[in-house]
Amino acid sequence: MASSSPALARCRVRDGIVLPQWFTERDHPWIRDLIETYTTFVGAPRQVLDERLARSSDGPCSTPGWRIAAHVLDKLFQSEIVSAAEPRVVRAVVFRTSATRPPREEALARAAEELGISIESVESSMLADLPGERRIRPPDEPVHASTVALRCNLAIAQAALKHSSHVAITLEGHARAVVRHAKLRGLICTVSRSSKDDRVVLEVSGPLALFRSTALYGRHLAELVPILSWARSFRLEAQCELRHGAGRLTLGPADPIPPSQSPRLYDSLLEQRFARDFTRATRDWELVREPEPVAVDDTLIFPDFAMTHTRNAKRRWLLEIAGFWTTGYIEQKLRRLRACGLTNLILCVDSSRDCGQSRLLPNCPVIRFRKRIDVTEVLAVIETQRPEFESRPGPTPDGTANRVPSSRRTFGTEHDG
Amino acid sequence: MDLRIEFDRGTLLCFATPAASPHRLPGMRWDARVDCYRAPARYYGPILEQLQAEGIVADDAVRVAVPPFRFSSTPALRPYQAAALDAWRLARGRGIVSLPTGSGKTYVAAAAIAEYRRGALCLVPTKILLDQWHGMLSRLLGGTVGRYGDGSHDVLPVTVATFESAWRQMHQLGNRFDLLIVDEVHHFGSGLRDEALEMSAARWRMGLTATPPDCDAESALIELIGPVVFKLSIADLAGGYLSGFELIELRSELTQEEREEYEVARRTFAGVSDHFRSLAPEASWSDFMRWAARTPQGRDAIAAWHRARRVLSLTDAKNRMLGSLLDRHRGSRVLVFTADKQSSYRISLAHLIMPITADIKRRERDDMLSAFQQGTIRALVSARVLNEGFDVPAADVGIIVSGSLGEREHTQRVGRLLRPAPGKSAVIYELVSEGTSDVPQARRKRRGLE
Numbered sequence: 047m048a049s050s051s052p053a054l055a056r057c058r059v060r061d062g063i064v065l066p067q068w069f070t071e072r073d074h075p076w077i078r079d080l081i082e083t084y085t086t087f088v089g090a091p092r093q094v095l096d097e098r099l100a101r102s103s104d105g106p107c108s109t110p111g112w113r114i115a116a117h118v119l120d121k122l123f124q125s126e127i128v129s130a131a132e133p134r135v136v137r138a139v140v141f142r143t144s145a146t147r148p149p150r151e152e153a154l155a156r157a158a159e160e161l162g163i164s165i166e167s168v169e170s171s172m173l174a175d176l177p178g179e180r181r182i183r184p185p186d187e188p189v190h191a192s193t194v195a196l197r198c199n200l201a202i203a204q205a206a207l208k209h210s211s212h213v214a215i216t217l218e219g220h221a222r223a224v225v226r227h228a229k230l231r232g233l234i235c236t237v238s239r240s241s242k243d244d245r246v247v248l249e250v251s252g253p254l255a256l257f258r259s260t261a262l263y264g265r266h267l268a269e270l271v272p273i274l275s276w277a278r279s280f281r282l283e284a285q286c287e288l289r290h291g292a293g294r295l296t297l298g299p300a301d302p303i304p305p306s307q308s309p310r311l312y313d314s315l316l317e318q319r320f321a322r323d324f325t326r327a328t329r330d331w332e333l334v335r336e337p338e339p340v341a342v343d344d345t346l347i348f349p350d351f352a353m354t355h356t357r358n359a360k361r362r363w364l365l366e367i368a369g370f371w372t373t374g375y376i377e378q379k380l381r382r383l384r385a386c387g388l389t390n391l392i393l394c395v396d397s398s399r400d401c402g403q404s405r406l407l408p409n410c411p412v413i414r415f416r417k418r419i420d421v422t423e424v425l426a427v428i429e430t431q432r433p434e435f436e437s438r439p440g441p442t443p444d445g446t447a448n449r450v451p452s453s454r455r456t457f458g459t460e461h462d463g
Numbered sequence: 464m465d466l467r468i469e470f471d472r473g474t475l476l477c478f479a480t481p482a483a484s485p486h487r488l489p490g491m492r493w494d495a496r497v498d499c500y501r502a503p504a505r506y507y508g509p510i511l512e513q514l515q516a517e518g519i520v521a522d523d524a525v526r527v528a529v530p531p532f533r534f535s536s537t538p539a540l541r542p543y544q545a546a547a548l549d550a551w552r553l554a555r556g557r558g559i560v561s562l563p564t565g566s567g568k569t570y571v572a573a574a575a576i577a578e579y580r581r582g583a584l585c586l587v588p589t590k591i592l593l594d595q596w597h598g599m600l601s602r603l604l605g606g607t608v609g610r611y612g613d614g615s616h617d618v619l620p621v622t623v624a625t626f627e628s629a630w631r632q633m634h635q636l637g638n639r640f641d642l643l644i645v646d647e648v649h650h651f652g653s654g655l656r657d658e659a660l661e662m663s664a665a666r667w668r669m670g671l672t673a674t675p676p677d678c679d680a681e682s683a684l685i686e687l688i689g690p691v692v693f694k695l696s697i698a699d700l701a702g703g704y705l706s707g708f709e710l711i712e713l714r715s716e717l718t719q720e721e722r723e724e725y726e727v728a729r730r731t732f733a734g735v736s737d738h739f740r741s742l743a744p745e746a747s748w749s750d751f752m753r754w755a756a757r758t759p760q761g762r763d764a765i766a767a768w769h770r771a772r773r774v775l776s777l778t779d780a781k782n783r784m785l786g787s788l789l790d791r792h793r794g795s796r797v798l799v800f801t802a803d804k805q806s807s808y809r810i811s812l813a814h815l816i817m818p819i820t821a822d823i824k825r826r827e828r829d830d831m832l833s834a835f836q837q838g839t840i841r842a843l844v845s846a847r848v849l850n851e852g853f854d855v856p857a858a859d860v861g862i863i864v865s866g867s868l869g870e871r872e873h874t875q876r877v878g879r880l881l882r883p884a885p886g887k888s889a890v891i892y893e894l895v896s897e898g899t900s901d902v903p904q905a906r907r908k909r910r911g912l913e
Binding site for chain 2: 055153173261
């Protein structure tokens, strides 16, 4: 499926290769002009700027590149409500009054009296909260043409990837974040090692990739791009089905794509709260976020936390939080944990997604929670129970920990969570 | 057991011995990524039918356990609603029911849910319809109905979800419901939302619409939902189960300035459009838009088309005429329809009418709709929000200032005024600018009501 987004219009296909038309320094002068236009309208209603831009977009400025840059600037120049009274209250009074006091002037005068503001303020406040009437705010930080150009390039790369169903990524370092993203987004990710060197090769695709590219998973694949810039080096290849032809897109560190913000330490508020509560509750245990993955059966699992006793490193527990889950998923996961003898993993499951306790393994601690994981329950388990065997550190995809002999691992399916 | 089927993120995984020949099952393909067969979840029904026909007993792990279906009521149906349900049932629970706005499509859906007594997911296009369906189904079925979308995530045996939420979450929700009901189904058939229908394992599917899908979307919808199995138009029900109505076309002239702006824009557009028509006489409007977007001249033509539409959306004469009509119908409840939000806001400021648009928050919209219902405000103006499914039975006068979506939109707008009430007969004015594209469009739109 393809759309006619301006970013997509900057991707040409020649001889089966997607050629992104990157923004370069040559674009900086007109981007600077556009930034100047936005800056001029700071304090003005958004629709005034829109009208000005619409006039520009009728003429030579209607190129896809111009539209991408304007879209980027829309995000940088936010807007705010400026009004003498709360617009919603003003509307309620005005429209009620106008039903009983028909002439417009009389209705406005009566409303102004009731609200205690001038007639002009009533008129200017009536729709002041609507997007077109909000006032343009200056950006939080100075906006430079080079920054806008880089953001536009990211939009171009992502537009192409949204129309792919499968990407192959070779990278050095920071593979975990990519794998984790794939897992969180429900993508299927296979991991192997490059035959030439020791780099990690990830093949990522959506479950429906077998049949066609989908907007849902295409969007998730596109989200991988800014994460890649944290790797020491990378090469991404994807087959894209664009409206004007199919082609292979290749991205590497030399492409002018901006680095993303550093990956968030926590995937959810729930995890963040747990980490905070845990470190406050005890000093006997050290909490590690995203410890090394553990080889289980034919796959790897990625625990959310590891808890190691500060005086006895052999006392080590792993903790994984299951978000949306089904009985089948939990059963399968526990079956696999049991098969490999992993007993030092605590599974936290959301009570609102009911799963009969009788189905769960007695020797694998499961903590139920509702909105917040109770740290005292976790501490009760790790202080009182002894795992049947010590934890088995597995490999990290970027090879910074112990490796497992198998060269290929599958992540992100229902089977590994 | 030779064969096991599981749900996996909008698809079905099939684990089988070679003897079971899973490749013969509908939609199944070998997936080397996970070493088993896989099919889009929508094939669940056909797969079960084939397994049953061949006498193969499979371990079916697709459906998750959901709380039991506990509803006490079954809605009473009018004869044409019962006929629609019969037609859908005869189509083996897969098909589209096309009934005019205000004729009670939700009743047909509720009756299907009550009859099948299975988990049902109802998809609706907007947050407003989410509220409306949620309230209506709770009342008709006599039980608690789940809501998914607009900040709610309550999944119950019968759940209403917005299209957007369904698209984002069907990979998780797709195996929880046997019956899928899609309101305003004409939105599907040619877009990314189709993915939601593809990722659902629901075996029975009902589409509801007032305006049957066009040819482009029809074949895709037959695959995803089923064919149109029952169809009635406004003309079939007006004056009986729907309120009677009078449609009055009011023509006006453009000012000289408007005429000049309109003609310049029209000529710019026509130059490119006529050239395209000569190259591809059978091509659609969307084909033209895609073609035009590739060249500067084409983009100029698109911009000119938008300018022409802007001129016609609220001319001076239309604005004055609207003022007169509002004065004339001061004692009535009036709905004003425009082509775009900007025109709605201009009318709102000029005539002090409450705008109902997507920019207005839900709570305020609800407050204003009940004020309209009670008569404490006299008129509402909207571009698109009031087009579909909005229940405003008190409205008896409609003023269509301009439109942007053709016959389908017109049919829905007229239908908005036809909710029956004792002694009610609606009046609908259509404001048309003489010597512009408004005139042929008005003619086409009228035909759509027949």
